[in-house]
Structures are given as C-alpha cells and as structure tokens.
Amino acid sequence: MTTTERRPGGAAPTLEEVARAAGVSRATASRAVNGGSRVSPRAQAAVAAAVRSLGYIPNPAARSLMTRRTDSVAVVVPEPDERVFSDPFFSLTLRSVHRVLDEHGLQLVLLLARRGTASEQTLRYLSGRPVDGALITSHHRDDGLAGRLADLGLPCVFGGRPWDDTDRVSWVDVDQVAGGRMAAEALVERGRRVLATVTGPEDMTAAADRLTGWRAALQEAGVASDRVAVGDFTEAGGEAAARELLARHPDVDGVFAASDLMAAGVLKVLAELGRRVPEDVAVVGFDDLGGAETTTPTLTTVHNPVAAMAEEATRMLLRQIGGEGPASPVRVVMPTRLVRRESC
Amino acid sequence: MTTTERRPGGAAPTLEEVARAAGVSRATASRAVNGGSRVSPRAQAAVAAAVRSLGYIPNPAARSLMTRRTDSVAVVVPEPDERVFSDPFFSLTLRSVHRVLDEHGLQLVLLLARRGTASEQTLRYLSGRPVDGALITSHHRDDGLAGRLADLGLPCVFGGRPWDDTDRVSWVDVDQVAGGRMAAEALVERGRRVLATVTGPEDMTAAADRLTGWRAALQEAGVASDRVAVGDFTEAGGEAAARELLARHPDVDGVFAASDLMAAGVLKVLAELGRRVPEDVAVVGFDDLGGAETTTPTLTTVHNPVAAMAEEATRMLLRQIGGEGPASPVRVVMPTRLVRRESC
C-alpha cells in the first residue's frame, strides 16, 4: 500500500517534494513522471520510488494550465428530456464513446443542455476550454450549434449530420436516405401498396433524411407516399401516430416506423385492432439495437450501426485533438442494411 | 454579439488584458468578475464592458489552481455494462442529479468503471481532485469503495447503502427491507401461500435488503420463504429466473420480483405458460418507474423514489462540498409504499 504521508498542511504532495525526495531537480522529476525521455535509468528509478512512497498524484489543474490539455472530452446532448436516457440509441452511443475515450485515458464530461437558451450556456462553458473537444449527439435544427462551435475553434465531431454548416464541422452519419429507401423497397417487394410511415421529429436530420429516402423509393415504385404521421422516436409517440394513421387510413397494409421504439408502438396498436402482422399489415422499423428481436412478432428493421458510428466519431475527435492545426472537416457516411425478421 | 477579438497569438483574452482595457489592476478586475464586493460601481462597469468587448472567459484551470475548486462533480458508476444505461433507474438518477447540479452551475463528469481493477483507476483519478465531490451509484460488495473514498477525504455520497464502512460515508437509500415486507404482505393478503421471489444480484445491498424484508414478513406469516431464484435486475434475467422457478415449483401462486424489469420477464413467462395473472399467479414488482404501467397486466409494485433520492444525495453532496471541515456522515432512509395495480 502507498503511504498516505502528506505535507504538514495535510495537502497532497507536490512535484517539488517528489524531486527533493528523489534527489533530483523538479524538471527531471517532471520528465520522469511523464514517461521520461531523456532521463537516466537512475533518476527514473529514484523518482518512481519517491512517487510511490509519497503517494504523489499530479495536480491536473496545474498541468493543464501549462499544457492546455484537460484530457477530457464533452459529450453534448442538446435534449435532456426523458427520451434521451431511455433511448437505447443514446445508451449505446454513450457506452461506445466511453470505451474509446477510456482506451486513451480520457474522461467523459456529460453536457446536457435544455433546449433554447441552453446552447448559449453550453457554448460559454466550452469557450473556457474545460475539455479538449466535444462530441455532439442528437441535435435539432434550431440550435445552430455547428456554426458556433466551428467559430469557437474547439475540436468537435457531430454524431448525425447537422442541419447547417455541414461543411464547417466534421460529422459521422449513417446513410439515412438509403435506409428510408430500403424500408420502402422491402414493403413494396412484399406486395404492399397502401403504405404509411411514422416519422421522427421534423427538426432532426435523421428523421428528415429517412423520410426523403422513403418518399423517393415510393415515387419510383409508383406508390402513394403521402400517408405520414409524425412521432417522436418513442414507443408512446409511435403508438399515438399509429392510431391516428389507422383511423385516417384503415386500409393500410404496410407501415415504416422511423425507429424500433415507434415500431413497437405501432405493433401494439395493430395487435389491439386485431390486425395480423405481417399478414394484414407488414411493419418495418429502424435501428436494430436489440429491441427489434423482443417484439411480437420480431421486427424487420433497418440496421443502424450506432456503436460503430460513435466509435468512429470519437476516434475522429481524438485525431482532431491530437493533430496540430485546424484540419479540414471530415465527413463519414456509413452504410446500412435491412435485417429481415418476422414483421415484413 | 460579442466581438471575437483575440490576442496576436489567436489565444483567448486573459484577465490581464481585461484589466488593461478597463483601466484597472488585475486584482480589481478579478474582484469585479467574481461578483465584485469591495469594487466601486465605476470600476465594476468598466470591467464588465471590457469583458464583453473582449469576449473574456476565465480560464478554469488557472482558477481552480488557486481556489482548489473545479465546479464539477463526478457520478461514479461501478458497472458500465449494458444494464446500467438501459435501466430506467439509472436514467432517472442521472437526470435528477444533473438537474440539481445545473441549478448550482456545476458540471457532471461521468465516471464509468469496469469491475475489478477499475476502482483502482477511479480512485487514482479522484485523488487528483479533478472534481469537487463524487456521487456513487449502484456499487457492489467487492469494490470496497466506501472506505477508500472516506480515506481520500473527497466529499462523497452513496446512492444506496454501501456494504462496508456504512458509518464512514454519507448515503441515501430507500427502506429496502420495508419494501420487501410490503411485497410479501401484499401477496399474503391476497390469500397466496405458495410464494417465490426473483432477487437481484447477491452482491448488491438493495437486492439483499429486499430479500431480508421478504423473508422476515413471510416467516411472521408462517409461509415458506425458501423459493428463491437469482436474477440480475434485467428483463431477460427475470425471464430466466422465472422459468427456473416455475419448473421447480409449478404450484407457485405468487411471485415477488425485486425489480419491475424482472417482473416483466416473469409476466412474459407466465403468459407463455398460460397462467393467468393475477388469478393463477399474483405478481409484485419493485421500482414503479413508469414501466409498471405498460405491462399486461399492469404491475402492482413497490414504489422506489429514485428521483427524490438522487436529488437528496446531490444536495447532501453540495452541502458537504460547501461546508468547511469534514462533517460527520449523514444517512437518509426514505420511506416506500405499495402501488396497487392489476397484477396483485
């Protein structure tokens, strides 16, 4: 066990004391502590011993005052309502980001921001550079974060294409348009012709893009694409949207829900109304994050490579932080695929 | 909009420059920036104007080097597996903590720790005092965190009673034993006599305490309390445990699952086996975090005041951080209650 000896004041030991104990200068002690290039084995060993015996831990504030690095990264979530945390999308993102950061010894600072005035606070906070970079998830149209972050000069990567300034910041996204097309094609292929969709919030690019792909594919197939209800990516939202949709269009024989959570809500409503899935109504979801396998029937869905995207975004951020100078923004669009299960 | 003028180097403006621009000394500028007692209105205004025009943001590293405060708090989660994020318990906790911290202008640092060697790393990190305090959630028996954190002298509060050193750290918990009793009594009251329980992980106090209460109440009622299966607080875990339980004891007419997630798994198995709930088998859950209302049938459950606990824990921590000197540990045990729905 390390001794917990402290200075007279009870304060933590400083590098100065380590140096004294090791019989070297503060500079040499610093070099030794930081991986020690240009340090003799003798000095290295002496410092290591002193560190151990004093229980020395470098003061991060002092260190980052000089290095201008904090070894931490912010995950900015511009929407702290219930949705965020209960959505497996978010959970998986956070976990993946954390794993990558952990590999590099970085800490994760969670920045939840209420809508509206929140980006103001968030930006103010970030301008103080309390973190080395920021990862932005699930942001909405009106926050204008992308441009402002680009102005700040803080390394940052968006998870999901931002609405504006798409060429000024780096981002990673799945090919949402292709995903929307796949859903449409899957339903058409099964002979469905009276199709409807439950989309996500209109102010999120993911929702808008999936809808774009859906409409394009339907038009090409010569099928009407005007049966649309807006959900909010939650199961309850999907349920409400499905009720509305089926009331207006009782003859629907295929539904695309822009998230598996919403698809679960759709399945629930269909079950209540006594419609068989997929016989009477085929259903396609989006995400494939585990939930699609536990519904009844299991869900045919468009795979969303969330973990891969989060990891890629994090690595991009780390590269941006590590690299010198403001590299030009990078865009990565990941492919997606349809996963066939029972519902379509 | 603030001008984004910068120093020659492109660096952020310093207090020095603000002082110069305002025509005052650095000391006065500092006082003015920090709420300004003992500063003349004239100087105050001049500094405010300079801050605005230069777009000055204090450097947090430099500030905390002097003040020894970081204005951030760690939430330590000693179990970063899927379970944590998908559990509504955790989501709600994180949200509540964040809300309270936000009110006080503090940031939330998420500290996920793998089991095993992880507490070592976590403790090392915390010893550098990169945060003003720590909130520990959902910890397990073998991590010995409580004592070690107490040794560190870092302000901290445990959410849920720790296994060891319960008198050396502050903690908040719900009256788990009473909750276990309530579940037992509810089932007995409905005339059930062949009772079984699906508990949580054996190395978590919440699970152990609920089981203790359950057993005590059953013994008092003269009912056998030896039908126990161990789950892991997840739906899948509850499902597996229920299968095992019903295979061993097909005559069971009442089940207590130590979480609603596990109760959902139990309901699923019962439905598959064609047992009616509550007619054939009554079921009681634990948590009541929203999920209990969406099962079929809806779940009678023991209410877990998670949000209130998280808020209380956070406020306790803030008091501990604000107060001078090492106050004696505080323990808070919150009452719980049974919420009657359809399943019992």
Add this chain to the structure above:
DNA sequence: CAACGTGGTGAGAGCGCTCCCATTCCGGGG
C-alpha cells in the same frame, strides 16, 4: 588535440488566476 555533438540535468520563467497586504484616498471625530 581541438572541435564537435549528445544524452542528462537544473535553473528559471512563466501559464492565468486569486488573495494577502500595503497603499491611497476619503470623511468624520477629537
């Protein structure tokens, strides 16, 4: 043998901030 690296080292200068303390400038009381 003089000139030249070259790895190892320490002195010292800050990083940007807060805070202690001495100084100044008041008005009011002796």
Add this chain to the structure above:
DNA sequence: CCCCGGAATGGGAGCGCTCTCACCACGTTG
C-alpha cells in the same frame, strides 16, 4: 487642524506544473 478608520485599489506573491534553454560531462570525430 490632525488623526484615524474604512472603502477601494494595486503590487506582488504564489498555486503546481511544464518547457525552454544553458550547461556539463562525456565520447567521437577530423
């Protein structure tokens, strides 16, 4: 008229660290 106390201020030290630079003791070279 002088002295004293309090409010406002500035000078300067120092938080704990990193990093540049000069320096020294060695070989290695021409």
